[in-house]
Amino acid sequence: MGASDGQERYEGNQEIRRQEEQDAGERLEPRVGEAPQGPPRSRPYHHPAAGWGAAKAVTQFLVREREVAEGTRAMLKMNHENGGFDCPGCAWPDTEGLALDICENGIKHVTWEMTGKRVTRDFFARHSVSELFEWSDFELEDQGRLTEPMVYDPGTDHYVPISWDDAFALFGDTVRGLDDPNEAAYYTSGRLGNEATFLYQLMTRELGTNNQPDCSNMCHEASGRGLQASLGTGKGTADLKDWETTDALFIMGVNAASNAPRMLTTLAQACRRGAKVVHINPLVEAGATRTIIPHEFLRMAMFKSTRTSDLNLQPRPGGDMALMRGIAKATLELAEKDPGAVDARFVERHTTGFEEYKALCAATPWQEIEHQSGIPRAQILKAARVYRDADRSIISWCLGVTQHEHGVDTVREIVNVLLLRGNLGREGAGPSPVRGHSNVQGNRTCGIDNRPPQEFLDRLAEVCGIDPPREPGLDVVGVIEAMNRGSVKVFVGMGGNFALAAPDTRYTYAGLRRCELTVHVSTKLNRSHLVHGRRALILPCIGRTEKDEQAGGLQRTSVEDSMAMVHLSVGMKKPASPHLRSEPAIIAGLARAALPDSATPWEWYVEDYDRIRDTMSQVLDGFEDFNRRVRLPMGFRIRQPARELVFLTPSGRAEFGTAPLPDVVPAPGTLVLSTIRSHDQWNTTIYSDNDRYRGVENLRTLVFMNKEDMKERGIAPFDPVDITATAKDGSVRSLNGFLAVAHDMPRGMAAGYMPELNALISISDYSTQSDQPLMKHLKVTVTATADRVVHPVAQHA
Ligand SMILES: Nc1nc2c(c(=O)[nH]1)N[C@H]1C(S)=C(S)[C@@H](COP(=O)(O)OP(=O)(O)OC[C@H]3O[C@@H](n4cnc5c(=O)[nH]c(N)nc54)[C@H](O)[C@@H]3O)O[C@H]1N2
Numbered sequence: 001m002g003a004s005d006g007q008e009r010y011e012g013n014q015e016i017r018r019q020e021e022q023d024a025g026e027r028l029e030p031r032v033g034e035a036p037q038g039p040p041r042s043r044p045y046h047h048p049a050a051g052w053g054a055a056k057a058v059t060q061f062l063v064r065e066r067e068v069a070e071g072t073r074a075m076l077k078m079n080h081e082n083g084g085f086d087c088p089g090c091a092w093p094d095t096e097g098l099a100l101d102i103c104e105n106g107i108k109h110v111t112w113e114m115t116g117k118r119v120t121r122d123f124f125a126r127h128s129v130s131e132l133f134e135w136s137d138f139e140l141e142d143q144g145r146l147t148e149p150m151v152y153d154p155g156t157d158h159y160v161p162i163s164w165d166d167a168f169a170l171f172g173d174t175v176r177g178l179d180d181p182n183e184a185a186y187y188t189s190g191r192l193g194n195e196a197t198f199l200y201q202l203m204t205r206e207l208g209t210n211n212q213p214d215c216s217n218m219c220h221e222a223s224g225r226g227l228q229a230s231l232g233t234g235k236g237t238a239d240l241k242d243w244e245t246t247d248a249l250f251i252m253g254v255n256a257a258s259n260a261p262r263m264l265t266t267l268a269q270a271c272r273r274g275a276k277v278v279h280i281n282p283l284v285e286a287g288a289t290r291t292i293i294p295h296e297f298l299r300m301a302m303f304k305s306t307r308t309s310d311l312n313l314q315p316r317p318g319g320d321m322a323l324m325r326g327i328a329k330a331t332l333e334l335a336e337k338d339p340g341a342v343d344a345r346f347v348e349r350h351t352t353g354f355e356e357y358k359a360l361c362a363a364t365p366w367q368e369i370e371h372q373s374g375i376p377r378a379q380i381l382k383a384a385r386v387y388r389d390a391d392r393s394i395i396s397w398c399l400g401v402t403q404h405e406h407g408v409d410t411v412r413e414i415v416n417v418l419l420l421r422g423n424l425g426r427e428g429a430g431p432s433p434v435r436g437h438s439n440v441q442g443n444r445t446c447g448i449d450n451r452p453p454q455e456f457l458d459r460l461a462e463v464c465g466i467d468p469p470r471e472p473g474l475d476v477v478g479v480i481e482a483m484n485r486g487s488v489k490v491f492v493g494m495g496g497n498f499a500l501a502a503p504d505t506r507y508t509y510a511g512l513r514r515c516e517l518t519v520h521v522s523t524k525l526n527r528s529h530l531v532h533g534r535r536a537l538i539l540p541c542i543g544r545t546e547k548d549e550q551a552g553g554l555q556r557t558s559v560e561d562s563m564a565m566v567h568l569s570v571g572m573k574k575p576a577s578p579h580l581r582s583e584p585a586i587i588a589g590l591a592r593a594a595l596p597d598s599a600t601p602w603e604w605y606v607e608d609y610d611r612i613r614d615t616m617s618q619v620l621d622g623f624e625d626f627n628r629r630v631r632l633p634m635g636f637r638i639r640q641p642a643r644e645l646v647f648l649t650p651s652g653r654a655e656f657g658t659a660p661l662p663d664v665v666p667a668p669g670t671l672v673l674s675t676i677r678s679h680d681q682w683n684t685t686i687y688s689d690n691d692r693y694r695g696v697e698n699l700r701t702l703v704f705m706n707k708e709d710m711k712e713r714g715i716a717p718f719d720p721v722d723i724t725a726t727a728k729d730g731s732v733r734s735l736n737g738f739l740a741v742a743h744d745m746p747r748g749m750a751a752g753y754m755p756e757l758n759a760l761i762s763i764s765d766y767s768t769q770s771d772q773p774l775m776k777h778l779k780v781t782v783t784a785t786a787d788r789v790v791h792p793v794a795q796h797a
């Protein structure tokens with residue numbers, strides 16, 4: 001069908017969506033992405049990932065953000081051994097000595113923060129909150145950097161300027177007026193540096209609550225819990241050196257080309273030196289074929305790409321656990337004739353539960369494994385062969401594994417497979433989850449945890465002289481429910497965009513709107529500022545790229561990457577406005593206002609972050625001598641017992657998991673919907689409506705489907721469809737006017753973009769294992785939108 005035809009349908013259906021919202025008397029965000037720059041289009045992408053397509057995209061982006069000179073300079077400073085700032089784009093580790101370890105999306109991300117555009121008090125005077133609510137999320141962030149603290153004025157429905165002191169006082173008075181400290185909740189988005197993180201958790205615990213929802217609750221909670229149960233550590237044990245020396249890499253449920261682009265270099269280099277790379281993803285993503293390595297200019301100029309894959313397996317959504325079970329079963333079957341297939345010595349010395357697991361594998365029929373994984377036995381045997389032939393293997397994963405009902409069991413099954421061949425505690429081997437936000441792992445390490453371990457609290461009490469609450473606090477799902485019940489009345493967002501990132505958009509909006517006070521510490525204007533409590537504050541902070549000057553001079557903050565390396569980051573740019581404060585300074589201000597008699601030296605800490613680090617070194621495991629070690633050229637790796645084959649599990653050994661395979665096959669007529677990111681977005685920040693590697697242009701309100709599933713439903717490409725999700729609690733949510741796009745993916749699956757699809761995720765749709773919302777596993781039906789003539793005037797007459 002013609003593209004202009006598609007455009008008409010698209011506009012028609014935007015109208016249907018508007019109409020239905022009016023009828024429902026409720027409003028979601030009007031639109032997330034930018035205004036269409038042309039008709040929606042989709043065509044297959046046949047080029048390698050990265051390379052000149054990325055270079056062109058970067059140039060266009062720098063020009064748009066008016067940051068060509070600064071942007072270019074920034075690229076050259078990023079991710080240098082302690083010389084520059086840490087790229088806030090993702091948590092992939094830095095490469096030692098590499099001069100240009102950058103990627104298209106990292107550059108976009110940094111430039112987005114360094115934009116020359118500003119949101120001033122005049123801007124807020126011109127636009128009421130109700131008016132801004134009608135803007136798209138793209139337009140909101142596109143206004144540029146926030147410049148001074150603002151408070152919501154209900155009389156005029158505008159944000160108006162407020163001094164820092166008055167802002168802190170408003171927070172302090174409100175919090176001190178609560179009946180119970182647990183009536184406040186403190187969200188963390190994974191950007192916050194380690195020092196600010198430590199102060200933030202200290203403040204909430206000194207106030208008396210563990211209500212510390214964080215983005216991990218939506219991201220890698222399952223990885224933490226699975227690894228903890230199996231190995232007694234919440235983190236992966238492999239680091240970048242291991243990636244560079246391993247014989248086989250299994251990459252599960254990650255869209256590396258878009259979300260961890262620097263991984264592509266490692267994958268390409270692995271293929272070159274003869275290591276095997278197996279991708280496990282229902283979609284064959286761009287990074288799972290070929291790439292152009294960005295710093296290899298000559299090859300880049302000649303369009304020479306490098307292979308990044310030996311085998312691609314396309315499981316059904318949630319089929320990963322069955323696939324891992326299949327690899328384990330095949331390995332155990334091999335071992336009957338080939339004793340080297342299983343590392344019996346390792347299993348005997350370091351693990352427990354092997355016999356039970358072996359029996360479980362034997363008792364799981366191949367037929368069930370094939371059915372649940374969606375992968376034929378022959379393919380599973382191929383993967384098992386790669387695994388057997390590799391002396392050392394790494395299994396890596398991201399959200400495709402974690403955001404499922406059985407995420408924890410799946411992570412444990414991954415560890416089971418690794419244990420069989422002793423892929424732990426030696427170079428080139430181990431589990432390696434890919435974290436999302438650049439410091440989400442550091443947030444947990446430094447104390448953000450709604451279920452803190454008692455030993456940590458003991459240490460905190462002793463070193464900081466506070467009496468921290470002992471009972472667990474609320475996580476993301478719990479806080480949304482509590483706000484709706486009225487039992488949480490103050491919501492503080494330390495970064496992020498909670499309103500849009502959280503599940504069940506309407507319900508989350510309703511909860512935030514019931515609050516007495518909402519406070520957001522942010523760099524840019526976003527939806528969460530517009531879905532606010534009775535009173536609301538926007539507190540603007542400096543970003544990672546900017547100079548943080550305090551009484552003690554220029555400050556550096558530390559972050560921890562996906563592979564437990566902690567290093568310093570120092571900004572180099574003048575802050576976007578002289579009125580901005582650093583996150584540690586803002587937290588100290590909030591803390592002092594809420595705890596006027598606190599013995600914690602808040603102001604003293606902020607003068608010199610070395611002082612915060614000194615306290616942290618006494619509280620946190622593995623942070624001894626923090627100030628010295630963090631200044632080493634590449635920082636330091638946090639000591640990790642499991643890497644040394646010391647297991648802090650109840651048995652003192654690595655524990656095989658023995659969970660039964662769950663049934664993940666969709667009921668007839670239904671599909672499993674997975675919500676994912678496009679190439680041109682950073683979580684709720686949208687750069688454009690394109691998804692280059694999936695060949696999509698000018699369209700975000702789409703649903704990818706297998707073409708047979710489309711045919712069966714009488715849906716042609718770009719036909720408008722209704723997506724209806726049925727939740728665990730039986731409630732039904734739908735979105736209409738999305739356009740169907742055919743994609744290479746298994747039958748029974750649908751996929752589309754977050755955050756647009758978050759409205760479909762019921763608050764009851766979370767995993768009972770991890771408490772994570774089921775962002776990759778919604779039960780939906782997709783049907784062609786019935787022809788409807790929309791005449792708003794006629795209908796209301
Ligand atoms: N440029 C950019 N970089 C980012 C982000 C961003 O938004 N933009 N976000 C950051 C954050 S916070 C995070 S957590 C990470 C997210 O990084 P990803 O995990 O790559 O994020 P998603 O886009 O959600 O993609 C999930 C992938 O899992 C696949 N998948 C879906 N269901 C299944 C399944 O059942 N099994 C398997 N094996 N695969 C499945 C999807 O096809 C997709 O390739 O990226 C970080 N980096």
Ligand SMILES: Nc1nc2c(c(=O)[nH]1)N[C@H]1C(S)=C(S)[C@@H](COP(=O)(O)OP(=O)(O)OC[C@H]3O[C@@H](n4cnc5c(=O)[nH]c(N)nc54)[C@H](O)[C@@H]3O)O[C@H]1N2
Pocket residue numbers: 141189190191215216218219220399403436437494495496497498501502503521522523524525526541542543544583675676677682683684685753754755757758775
């Ligand atoms: N359906 C669905 N929903 C999802 C997901 C999914 O896969 N599917 N993924 C989930 C995941 S993995 C995550 S991590 C969450 C992300 O959730 P969040 O972390 O809450 O969201 P972000 O979009 O990353 O936040 C963007 C905002 O952060 C602010 N910001 C940027 N830099 C800074 C800074 O340096 N300091 C401060 N204080 N603020 C800053 C800006 O104001 C910007 O508007 O979304 C989750 N939601």
Ligand SMILES: [Mo]
Pocket residue numbers: 215218219435436437
């Ligand atoms: Mo994330």
